[in-house]
Structure formats: structure tokens, C-alpha cells
Amino acid sequence: xxxxxxxxxxxxxxxxxxxxxxxxxxxxxxxxxxxxxxxxxxxxxxxxxxxxxxxxxxxxxxxxxxxxxxxxxxxxxxxxxxxxxxxxxxxxxxxxxxxxxxxxxxxxxxxxxxxxxxxxxxxxxxxxxxxxxxxxxxxxxxxxxxxxxxxxxxxxxxxxxxxxxxxxxxxxxxxxxxxxxxxxxxxxxxxxxxxxxxxxxxxxxxxxxxxxxxxxxxxxxxxxxxxxxxxxxxxxxxxxxxxxxxxxxxxxxxxxxxxxxxxxxxxxxxxxxxxxxxxxxxxxxxxxxxxxxxxxxxxxxxxxxxxxxxxxxxxxxxxxxxxxxx
Amino acid sequence: xxxxxxxxxxxxxxxxxxxxxxxxxxxxxxxxxxxxxxxxxxxxxxxxxxxxxxxxxxxxxxxxxxxxxxxxxxxxxxxxxxxxxxxxxxxxxxxxxxxxxxxxxxxxxxxxxxxxxxxxxxxxxxxxxxxxxxxxxxxxxxxxxxxxxxxxxxxxxxxxxxxxxxxxxxxxxxxxxxxxxxxxxxxxxxxxxxxxxxxxxxxxxxxxxxxxxxxxxxxxxxxxxxxxxxxxxxxxxxxxxxxxxxxxxxxxxxxxxxxxxxxxxxxxxxxxxxxxxxxxxxxxxxxxxxxxxxxxxxxxxxxxxxxxxxxxxxxxxxxxxxxxxx
Numbered sequence: 001x002x003x004x005x006x007x008x009x010x011x012x013x014x015x016x017x018x019x020x021x022x023x024x025x026x027x028x029x030x031x032x033x034x035x036x037x038x039x040x041x042x043x044x045x046x047x048x049x050x051x052x053x054x055x056x057x058x059x060x061x062x063x064x065x066x067x068x069x070x071x072x073x074x075x076x077x078x079x080x081x082x083x084x085x086x087x088x089x090x091x092x093x094x095x096x097x098x099x100x101x102x103x104x105x106x107x108x109x110x111x112x113x114x115x116x117x118x119x120x121x122x123x124x125x126x127x128x129x130x131x132x133x134x135x136x137x138x139x140x141x142x143x144x145x146x147x148x149x150x151x152x153x154x155x156x157x158x159x160x161x162x163x164x165x166x167x168x169x170x171x172x173x174x175x176x177x178x179x180x181x182x183x184x185x186x187x188x189x190x191x192x193x194x195x196x197x198x199x200x201x202x203x204x205x206x207x208x209x210x211x212x213x214x215x216x217x218x219x220x221x222x223x224x225x226x227x228x229x230x231x232x233x234x235x236x237x238x239x240x241x242x243x244x245x246x247x248x249x250x251x252x253x254x255x256x257x258x259x260x261x262x263x264x265x266x267x268x269x270x271x272x273x274x275x276x277x278x279x280x281x282x283x284x285x286x287x288x289x290x291x292x293x294x295x296x297x298x299x300x301x302x303x304x305x306x307x308x309x310x311x312x313x314x315x316x317x318x319x320x321x322x323x324x325x326x
Numbered sequence: 327x328x329x330x331x332x333x334x335x336x337x338x339x340x341x342x343x344x345x346x347x348x349x350x351x352x353x354x355x356x357x358x359x360x361x362x363x364x365x366x367x368x369x370x371x372x373x374x375x376x377x378x379x380x381x382x383x384x385x386x387x388x389x390x391x392x393x394x395x396x397x398x399x400x401x402x403x404x405x406x407x408x409x410x411x412x413x414x415x416x417x418x419x420x421x422x423x424x425x426x427x428x429x430x431x432x433x434x435x436x437x438x439x440x441x442x443x444x445x446x447x448x449x450x451x452x453x454x455x456x457x458x459x460x461x462x463x464x465x466x467x468x469x470x471x472x473x474x475x476x477x478x479x480x481x482x483x484x485x486x487x488x489x490x491x492x493x494x495x496x497x498x499x500x501x502x503x504x505x506x507x508x509x510x511x512x513x514x515x516x517x518x519x520x521x522x523x524x525x526x527x528x529x530x531x532x533x534x535x536x537x538x539x540x541x542x543x544x545x546x547x548x549x550x551x552x553x554x555x556x557x558x559x560x561x562x563x564x565x566x567x568x569x570x571x572x573x574x575x576x577x578x579x580x581x582x583x584x585x586x587x588x589x590x591x592x593x594x595x596x597x598x599x600x601x602x603x604x605x606x607x608x609x610x611x612x613x614x615x616x617x618x619x620x621x622x623x624x625x626x627x628x629x630x631x632x633x634x635x636x637x638x639x640x641x642x643x644x645x646x647x648x649x650x651x652x
Contacts, residue, residue: 200530201567203530204529238527241568241571242567244566255582258580261577
């Protein structure tokens with residue numbers, strides 16, 4: 001039976017992906033470095049067969065429009081690798097609320113890639129799976145691997161994939177995601193990536209990153225928590241600076257974003273080491289040592305406007321599992 | 327009698343001053359452009375005489391420490407221009423609350439310069455007064471003139487002064503300052519200016535400004551409100567990007583800052599043209615046409631956390647007045 005199910009986790013970038021060399025096939029302008037988020041996941045079942053009718057169900061709803069088109073494109077891309085033509089059914093489910101502002105495209109396209117390739121009995125190594133997942137959504141390529149991951153920038157599609165820097169149990173790092181109230185209309189990341197290219201601050205960012213990326217890679221290898229945190233915080237502010245100075249301006253922060261940033265700065269000043277990083281949205285990821293996670297979680301809970309806190313360690317890569325969703 | 331009183335207004339930069347070529351005598355790294363704020367002022371009386379005892383009273387309090395030292399340095403600098411040595415008494419008063427987060431050093435050093443020079447009967451033109459005021463506080467040089475003002479960057483002290491671009495009645499532009507709650511410890515601008523120099527984003531900013539400054543100058547001359555607003559908003563985000571990416575990070579925004587930014591974006595989307603700009607603090611200046619000022623003021627008042635709104639038009643330069651403070 002051509003049916004398989006995979007589970008994948010989102011990832012939080014410590015060095016961000018923003019801006020492409022090639023928007024069509026997601027070739028990034030810079031290397032990025034991330035940690036897999038153990039606390040949240042996407043499960044996806046893919047079945048192929050001529051009697052199926054290309055149904056796509058995401059979070060219990062039939063997918064339509066742009067969302068369905070992106071999934072269909074990805075499935076056709078994978079079928080083409082095997083010179084096959086057939087129909088499919090896809091059911092995918094996140095274990096985190098859609099409205100939480102957590103990007104699900106990384107875990108979504110990683111799980112879809114692994115489940116589809118497995119259903120077709122295509123035995124690819126993780127490098128190949130990473131390249132395939134990248135075509136669906138850039139940062140999905142990082143969710144193929146477990147632990148701490150670096151995605152390589154290249155002009156050449158075959159050379160732009162993610163690889164593991166360190167396994168999931170390498171450092172006792174926790175990522176507490178403070179989910180904040182969202183009042184705001186979301187600006188598409190796709191558009192944002194495009195607007196970066198002509199921004200002079202983007203060029204400054206790329207030039208600075210050539211120095212920062214090896215520092216972050218080494219800090220992870222050396223389990224140097226302080227350097228990881230300081231570089232992640234700076235890189236988050238660097239990416240958001242590029243966003244804010246783009247035309248049109250992309251300001252993803254909300255009042256609660258600043259509240260959590262201020263709390264992190266205060267907690268750190270009190271001697272409890274933690275650092276913030278923020279993706280293209282208003283939620284704040286707080287990096288800390290696992291031994292301090294409970295105490296810092298309580299402090300973040302006290303911030304008005306924080307709706308929920310998701311606790312992550314460095315998680316697993318994308319895996320085939322046996323319990324199908326249909 | 328060697329006694330004189332002057333009144334000066336703060337100014338709001340449409341193109342910001344951030345970073346120096348020379349920190350000691352405030353030679354800025356870039357030209358900046360500002361509007362004098364008619365709605366707030368500083369009044370300063372200076373008297374010279376051998377029987378006085380170098381008393382400095384600011385907002386009804388005896389000034390001490392760093393604050394007193396800066397004022398004394400400035401007075402000694404002015405006395406030296408005339409090769410004089412004598413004692414003084416200075417009384418200065420703002421008509422806006424000190425805790426409001428409005429920078430008073432621009433109006434303070436402009437009023438101090440003009441009152442001191444007048445008390446000593448030193449007849450300087452506005453260019454010379456602007457250069458003297460600059461030594462006390464960089465942006466004070468812009469408050470010497472009325473209306474819309476440009477401060478020229480130069481390696482040479484004699485060539486770094488402000489001059490008027492357009493008089494106060496040239497455009498019907500209003501600046502509504504939304505005063506927000508401040509929870510935060512203030513980071514000194516002096517330190518901030520220093521940290522900019524090694525920041526790669528600062529270099530990107532300086533390079534972009536060579537294009538933007540003539541555009542802003544022309545927009546003011548041409549009464550092109552939309553271009554003034556769009557450039558001011560972008561430049562504010564550009565300066566705050568440099569601040570955020572400095573080491574240590576300078577994040578002057580508060581949750582209420584984002585609330586007001588969001589309100590400005592919403593009000594503009596509804597067709598009521600307005601733009602934001604933010605100095606090195608959490609307050610938001612909202613630029614709009616005078617005919618819309620009342621309506622926009624009401625909308626800003628509805629934002630939770632906005633304590634007060636100060637309404638400004640383009641104001642007068644620093645003037646000698648007859649009613650002394652003592």
C-alpha cells in the first residue's frame with residue numbers, strides 16, 4: 001500500500017533566514033542555524049492511488065486556494081522525481097493551535113516530504129530529503145534533522161540543504177515560546193523575503209553574518225550558552241531591523257512583544273540567564289538553560305498579554321511513524 | 327546690568343542625528359533636518375557678576391553633578407570667547423514636565439547660549455550662535471532657528487551649524503506628541519552616539535542618507551507632505567534599527583510605542599494621512615496636516631497608555647525676551 005505517515009517539528013532559528021538568492025526554489029541569501037522545537041509537531045499521512053481524488057485536509061479542514069496549490073505543487077514535484085503520475089490523499093494535523101502564530105510551514109513541508117517519499121518507497125538520504133523539503137518551504141529543510149541544524153546557502157539547488165551541527169542532547173537548552181495576543185494582520189513572509197533584496201540594511205546584515213555564523217556554529221559545538229544567546233538576540237534584532245526598514249515597512253512586533261523583551265532583560269539583570277529571539281511574528285522565544293526553565297516560565301506567565309507558554313528542548317528530526325491519520 | 331533671558335523650543339528631527347564624527351564637540355556623522363516644536367519651551371535667565379556664586383537652578387531645583395558640570399562648561403566656553411572671567415547665576419524652566427521624556431537639552435542649551443551671549447553683549451549672528459549651542463548639546467544648534475532647519479555635518483567645527491530650510495508658516499504641518507507611560511531606565515544618548523560608530527548598520531544608514539537628505543529638503547521646500555511623512559517614518563525606523571543592533575542593544579520602545587505606531591498605521595489606512603517618528607525615547611510624534619490635528623488627537627487619546635498629547639506647529643527660533651525669571 002502506498003501510504004505513509006511522518007511526524008515533524010517546527011524549528012526556531014538562532015541565526016535567521018531572511019531574503020533569497022532565488023525566490024522560486026528558496027535558495028537563501030545566507031546560512032541559517034536553528035534548533036528543532038520538541039514541544040510542538042505536525043503529523044501528516046500521505047496516500048497515493050488512482051482511485052483517490054487529490055483531497056488535502058489540514059487541521060480537519062479541506063485545504064483550498066493558495067494553501068492547497070502549494071501542497072499540490074510539492075506532491076507533483078516528488079512524483080516527478082519518480083516519473084509517476086497518480087492521485088493522492090493527504091491529511092495533516094498540528095498539535096498546536098493555528099492562531100498561535102507559530103509557523104507551521106517548516107514542520108508541515110518536512111512531514112509531507114518524508115511521508116510522500118516513504119509512501120512511494122523512494123529511499124533518500126537526509127540531504128536529499130532536506131533539498132526536496134526546501135522547495136516546499138525554505139525553513140522546512142532544517143526540520144528534517146534533529147537537534148541543532150545549519151542550512152547552507154548556495155546559488156546551486158543541489159548544494160543548498162541543511163545538516164546537523166549537534167544532536168538533540170548536546171546542550172541543555174530550552175526554548176520557551178511566549179504566545180502573545182495577536183491583533184495584527186499578518187504580512188506574508190514570501191513578500192517580505194522579496195522586499196529585503198533592495199534594502200541597504202540587508203546588505204549590511206549579510207556582511208555581518210559572514211562573521212557571526214561561524215561564531216554561532218562554534219558556540220553550539222562548544223556548548224557556550226551565553227554566546228549562543230547573545231548572538232541569537234542580536235541576530236533577531238538584525239532581521240527585524242531589515243524588516244522595519246523595508247518598503248513597505250514590516251513591523252511584526254506587538255505591544256506584548258516589547259513587554260516580553262523587557263521581562264527577559266529584567267530577569268537576566270536579576271542573574272537568571274535568558275535571551276530572546278523573535279521570528280516573523282509577535283511571539284517571543286526565550287532561550288534558557290533547562291534547569292531554569294520552570295522558574296523563567298513562571299516569570300513569563302506573569303506578563304499581561306501572554307496567553308500561553310510552550311516549552312521546547314532540542315527535538316527530533318522528521319520520522320516515519322506507524323499510526324496513520326486515516 | 328549683565329543679565330538676559332531667552333526662550334527656546336525643542337525640535338523634532340525628521341531626519342535624525344545619531345552618531346558623531348567627533349564626540350567631544352558634537353560634530354555629527356550626517357546632516358539632520360528638524361522642525362521646531364511650538365507647543366513646548368524652555369525659558370532661561372543668565373546673569374553675570376563678581377558677587378554671584380555660580381548657582382544653577384533648573385526647574386526650581388539646584389542642579390548638581392553631571393548636569394551642573396555641562397552647564398558650567400558651556401558658560402565657561404562662552405566667557406572664554408570674550409576673554410572674561412566672572413561668576414554667574416542661571417535659572418531655567420521648562421513648561422513641560424521633566425518626566426515626559428521630551429528631550430530638553432536642545433531647548434535648554436539654545437536658550438542658555440542666547441541668554442548668556444546677550445547678557446555679555448556679544449552680538450553674534452545665528453550661524454555663530456548655532457555653532458556655540460552645538461558644543462553644549464548637538465541638537466541645540468537646530469533650535470536657534472525657526473521653522474524647518476538643517477544641521478550640516480562637517481569635520482570642521484566652524485562648518486557644522488544649522489540653517490533654516492523654510493520658515494515656520496511654510497507648511498501646515500502639525501506634530502502631535504503622544505506621551506506614553508515610561509517604565510524604563512533611560513539609556514544615555516551620549517553613550518548611544520558612541521556605540522553607533524562600529525555598527526555595520528550605521529554605515530548602511532549613512533550611505534542611504536546621502537540620497538534621503540536632499541529628498542527631505544526638497545519635500546519641505548515643495549510642501550510635499552506625503553514625502554515628508556514617508557521619509558520621516560523610514561528614517562525613524564532606520565535610526566532605531568541602528569540603536570537596536572548596537573552593542574549593548576538600545577531599545578527605547580515601550581509597549582505603548584507599538585500601540586501608537588499601530589494606531590497611526592490604522593488611521594492612515596482609513597484615509598486620514600499621518601506618519602510617526604520617534605526620538606531616543608518611547609514617545610511617538612505623529613505628523614499630520616493642521617486641519618486634521620484635532621481629529622487625529624482624539625484618536626490618539628483613545629490609545630490606552632497615552633498619558634497626554636502635546637500639539638505643535640513649526641515654531642520660532644530662540645529669542646531674547648524681557649521678563650526675567652529672577
